[in-house]
Amino acid sequence: MALLEIENIHTYYGHIHALKGVSLDVDKGEIVTLIGANGAGKSTMLKTTSGLLRPRQGSIHLEGEDLTCYRPHQIVAKGVVQVPEGRRIFGRLTVRENLEMGAFAIPDAGLIQSNLERVYNLFPRLRERQKQVGGTLSGGEQQMLATGRALMANPSVLLMDEPSMGLAPVLVDIIFDTIRQLHADGTTILLVEQNARMALQVASRGYVLQSGTVVLSDSAENLRRNEMVRQAYLGES
Amino acid sequence: MRQALKVGLIGGIVAVLLSLIGMVEAFSQRDIIARVISMGHTLLVIVALFMGYLAAKRTPGKGSLRVLANSFISGLIVGGLVSLLVIVGSLINLRKVFVNAMPVLYELLTFKQGTQIGVFLLLGAGALSGALAGLFFLSPKLLRRVLLISLGSIVSVGVLQDLLRPTFALWGPLAIINEWLFTANGLTIRGAIGLFIMITAASLFWSTKGETIQTGFRNLPTAPQRILKITGILALVFILLILPQVLGLFLSEVFTIVGLYVLLGLGLNIVVGYAGLLDLGYVAFFAIGSYTIAILTSPELGFFSLTFWEALPFVIVMGVISGVLLGTPVLKMRGDYLAIATLGFGEIIRILVLSDFLRPWLGGAQGIGKIPKASILGYEFAGPQQIYYLILAGCLLVIFISLRLRDSRLGRAWMAVREDEDVAQAMGINLVATKLLAFATGAGFSALSGAIFASKLGSVYPHSFNVMISINIVCVIIVGGMGSIPGVIVGAIALVGLPELLREFAEYRLFVYGAALVAMMLLRPEGLWPEAVHRREFHEEKENQAESESPLKLKSG
Ligand SMILES: Nc1ncnc2c1ncn2[C@@H]1O[C@H](COP(=O)(O)OP(=O)(O)OP(=O)(O)O)[C@@H](O)[C@H]1O
Ligand SMILES: [Mg+2]
Numbered sequence: 064m065a066l067l068e069i070e071n072i073h074t075y076y077g078h079i080h081a082l083k084g085v086s087l088d089v090d091k092g093e094i095v096t097l098i099g100a101n102g103a104g105k106s107t108m109l110k111t112t113s114g115l116l117r118p119r120q121g122s123i124h125l126e127g128e129d130l131t132c133y134r135p136h137q138i139v140a141k142g143v144v145q146v147p148e149g150r151r152i153f154g155r156l157t158v159r160e161n162l163e164m165g166a167f168a169i170p171d172a173g174l175i176q177s178n179l180e181r182v183y184n185l186f187p188r189l190r191e192r193q194k195q196v197g198g199t200l201s202g203g204e205q206q207m208l209a210t211g212r213a214l215m216a217n218p219s220v221l222l223m224d225e226p227s228m229g230l231a232p233v234l235v236d237i238i239f240d241t242i243r244q245l246h247a248d249g250t251t252i253l254l255v256e257q258n259a260r261m262a263l264q265v266a267s268r269g270y271v272l273q274s275g276t277v278v279l280s281d282s283a284e285n286l287r288r289n290e291m292v293r294q295a296y297l298g299e300s
Numbered sequence: 301m302r303q304a305l306k307v308g309l310i311g312g313i314v315a316v317l318l319s320l321i322g323m324v325e326a327f328s329q330r331d332i333i334a335r336v337i338s339m340g341h342t343l344l345v346i347v348a349l350f351m352g353y354l355a356a357k358r359t360p361g362k363g364s365l366r367v368l369a370n371s372f373i374s375g376l377i378v379g380g381l382v383s384l385l386v387i388v389g390s391l392i393n394l395r396k397v398f399v400n401a402m403p404v405l406y407e408l409l410t411f412k413q414g415t416q417i418g419v420f421l422l423l424g425a426g427a428l429s430g431a432l433a434g435l436f437f438l439s440p441k442l443l444r445r446v447l448l449i450s451l452g453s454i455v456s457v458g459v460l461q462d463l464l465r466p467t468f469a470l471w472g473p474l475a476i477i478n479e480w481l482f483t484a485n486g487l488t489i490r491g492a493i494g495l496f497i498m499i500t501a502a503s504l505f506w507s508t509k510g511e512t513i514q515t516g517f518r519n520l521p522t523a524p525q526r527i528l529k530i531t532g533i534l535a536l537v538f539i540l541l542i543l544p545q546v547l548g549l550f551l552s553e554v555f556t557i558v559g560l561y562v563l564l565g566l567g568l569n570i571v572v573g574y575a576g577l578l579d580l581g582y583v584a585f586f587a588i589g590s591y592t593i594a595i596l597t598s599p600e601l602g603f604f605s606l607t608f609w610e611a612l613p614f615v616i617v618m619g620v621i622s623g624v625l626l627g628t629p630v631l632k633m634r635g636d637y638l639a640i641a642t643l644g645f646g647e648i649i650r651i652l653v654l655s656d657f658l659r660p661w662l663g664g665a666q667g668i669g670k671i672p673k674a675s676i677l678g679y680e681f682a683g684p685q686q687i688y689y690l691i692l693a694g695c696l697l698v699i700f701i702s703l704r705l706r707d708s709r710l711g712r713a714w715m716a717v718r719e720d721e722d723v724a725q726a727m728g729i730n731l732v733a734t735k736l737l738a739f740a741t742g743a744g745f746s747a748l749s750g751a752i753f754a755s756k757l758g759s760v761y762p763h764s765f766n767v768m769i770s771i772n773i774v775c776v777i778i779v780g781g782m783g784s785i786p787g788v789i790v791g792a793i794a795l796v797g798l799p800e801l802l803r804e805f806a807e808y809r810l811f812v813y814g815a816a817l818v819a820m821m822l823l824r825p826e827g828l829w830p831e832a833v834h835r836r837e838f839h840e841e842k843e844n845q846a847e848s849e850s851p852l853k854l855k856s857g
Contacts, residue, residue: 113726139728147726153719155833164716167709168728196836216728 064128066091066251067112067143067220074111074120081107082120084273089220089253096254096283097263099272099294105255106148108272108298109222112253114138125220139168139245142219146226148255150209151176158189161197161208165215174217176231182211185241203234210241212288220251239265259296265288271296303358308374308430311351312381312411315344319385322400326406330484332458338486338502340408342455347726348378348426352433368434375430376423382409383614390415397450410844414590442507450499457495458487463801470548481850507857513811526557540692544685556756558797560749561689564769565776566698567745572774573831574782575738576718579638580770581646585743587765589750591653592618594668595661601668603661607675608755612748619747622739626854627739632720654762657848667761674755689754694752698745702785705741714738715833772796779820781827782834790828 065088072291074082078272081104089095107217110116112123114135123130130138131251153161166175178250183190186207197235200208206226212287213221226242246252246265256262263269265281271279277291286292318324328340331802352797386406388394395760410418418465436444457464461482463700468477480818517525542551553665564586571579596611630641655664662668674681674690705711713734716724725731732736754760772795780791794816798808820828824837 076761115725117721134730134732135725136728136730141728144728145572147723151720152725153716153723154720155836156715164712164727166714212727 065089066126067253068122068124070122070124071148072117072118072123073109074107074116076107078239081275082111085272085275085277087270087277087280088119089251090102092246092249092251093268094242094252094266096256096259096266097270097272098256098259098262098269098292100295101257102274103155104274104275105272106224106277107155108226109148110255112138113143113222115145132236137167137260139200139216141142142217143222143258144213144220145216145222145298146209146213146218148224148225149228150202150205151206152197152200152205152212154196156197157194158195158197158208160202162189162215165212168216175215178215178217183243184215185214186211203230203237206230206234206238207241210238214245214250218250220253222253223258226254227256227261235261259292269274301373303360304355304370307351307355307358307379309349309375309381309672311354314345315382316385317473318343318347319405320394320400321808321811322396322405325400325402325405325408326807330458330461332455333492334483334486334488336486336489336492337557339459342458344378344382345425345429346374348429350435351375351378351444352430353387353437355430356434356437362414364438367438368431371434371437372431372737374668375433376427378430379426382426383422384817386410386415386419386422393831418775430688434843442504443505446500446503449503450496453499454495457481460649460801461486465548467548469552470546476621503611519658519853524850526537540686541689544688546621549684552688554797556684556687556691557800558792559688559695560753560756561776561792562695562789563691563749563774564746564773565750565780565792566695566702566785567742567786568773569742569777569783570702570705570745570789571738572777574706574714574718575735576714577667577738578635578774579642579739580639580745580767580774581626581642581644581649582742582773583765583767583769584646584649585622585746586621586750586753586759586769587649587653587762588743589615589619589747589755590765591662591668591750591758593661593745593751593754594671597755598668600670601661601663608672608751609676613749615747615751616744619743619745619750622747623740623743624736626743627736633737643767646765646767650765651761661724663760665762667759669697669759670758671758673758674752681755684756686825687752690752694748699743699747699785705778710734710737775817775857779817779828784827784831784834787827796826798816 065202067089069282070086071186072082072085073080085104087095087097087108097105097108097128107116111118114130114133114137118131121131123145127242128141128223130141130143150224153164162179163175169175169178186214188204189207189211192204197208198255206210210226212224223242226238230238235258242252242254254262254266263286266283269281269283270277270284271286279286279292284286287297308628324340324343327343328338332342352371352375356371358366359370383666386409389401389406395648406418409422410582411421412418413421436447440448445731464477469475469480471477481495517528522527532765543555545554545766564582565586568579568582571582572578593599593608593611594614596606596614597608597644599605606614626642626645630638633641652658654665658664658665679686681687713724713729716727716729717731717734717738721731724734753764776791776795777788777789779795780787780789795813799813802809804814826835830838
């Protein structure tokens, strides 16, 4: 049984049918990527998983427990934590306050402290800037902060929404190195990316989403070789 | 040069407007210093001084001659425009448009010297004020500060003379101050000079020696430091306790009104300042508190006749319940929509209590009377001098609760919701509970304030609870500084207390209020006493490095 099992999810925005029966699963310790064009429904999928959106149909299970009807804060407490699209850090709070906010669901002060250490070791840049106001960080630093903030909640599943968006290639590399490191530490990751090339390098499996339905799912290796994926998402001919 | 012209013109227009709306004339009834300068003239001089200072500040380059020339010119222009008003006024009858453009006004403006000489005097006075402001700008910082404080105090004492005189009269032997300081209208010359010297000396002392005293205090070992701190707090408590006796009836009344607004402000501060939910119907909870206490205690209705203290728990519970009831339907609304919806709620409550349908229970337009005063062990909180203590206790309690809440887990949740609702949820914060708790806490404080208000007045009427109260409370918070507890107190004193003291100028109250708000938004948008997070928004560059200890503590529970 997979750690996270998503089955036949239908999500609507009013009348807009954004997800039309998406099923996917993520095994423990695995990186799974969800790729797709703009508007395919990737963010919608992540938001549905983290409870910010309610699916009209379908189910989400974590280790066999039905999360479908849980509210967002309950889902966070279960260990499913999202790094939102566009970073969304608290612009007026300092780096440190942002991180502490990320640990809101954690009741134990000692654990918060050790999480903080872990995040600072992962991103030494954040330690240097702990007292800087979030809104004045560079884009790359903000992404580190958003990731660090999510890690503060001790996620068993990390949902990352386009962590490389708008970053220079060097920074994209740094972010993907972090993803590898998190993977090595045993964190399970569901990664949404426009940068399919990078995503398929770190992931073990991938799903291709097209206007709200999964059109392809395979191992990352096979997807990289797939003609359609190469044309549409890897920009090769 | 261009700047000087521009600034001067703006100042001139302001001065002319102040004259035409009758403010200068109304203010001339009173002298700041007897037979030397009236309040009306002071007002115009302040305009010229301010504009001179502004012109000096905006002078490009540092040449002191240029600075002086610029401030001189802008002052001259201010004087010039006022002279123009006098000349035009003496030729054409302006009264058809401006009711206040009467001969008295021109006489005042020309110092009773007739148009020709008066115009020269005006130009001279404007230019002189401008040049003085330029000199002021060029003088060292210490001198500027000291001058500003002492001149400011003289003007304030002059403006508040009618309040200070009876207050000093209460002070037994110290009542001599009155004789020395005041005439029937305005300060005596020797009083003004004495005051000037005293305040200059005091502020000079503090400016030069204050630093050393402060560091000396900080260098003390912790034990004596603590003793000093506790003594300070005790002294403050003592002053707060004897205040009504020292200040007399009228000022105590003003303090009770300020105190009620502090209570309201602290409550709304939780909703708006902490949780970021703009609630414009906040007066509803004030009304609910007042009416609950009225229904439970007034014999006029004859339902219940509890005492104030027996009824108070019900009042708070009613407040909290109605907070939740208002909060539930607007949970999904944000920003402007929330503001409008809550505005509606405020009106609904007012119309309900006004309705004929509910008259048997709520008294309709006549309201409910005969609300008994609160009393403890036979001490009745009857007049303002007694109710003051009730309100003081309420304020201290609410300040304490606010402080504890701010640093609590709930306080952090409010902060997260204020900064970004969606992300707050993604951090594991229960959005519904967090928002409802904010509404409920705020409403509870407001209901408490309402209960004290009702028992102070002895009766409640629907018209006491109009939308202006909500707006006022929001202004108190904005002016004081969003989310800041001392800010609420400062804001309430500035926006509620001061206008109350300056009642004589009732006509211009709203005008001054508006001007002050505009000035605030231009000069200090973060509020008079801002709280750390909000200050950052306006001073990001400066705060980056100098950020002190994180206000969030790693606390959990
Ligand atoms: N709040 C909303 N209201 C209405 N429609 C929405 C809303 N959010 C998203 N949609 C629509 O749902 C569809 C899926 O959007 P989604 O944000 O999931 O796309 P995405 O795959 O994340 O795209 P991108 O790569 O650009 O982030 C799009 O057609 C979008 O227009
Ligand atoms: Mg997206």
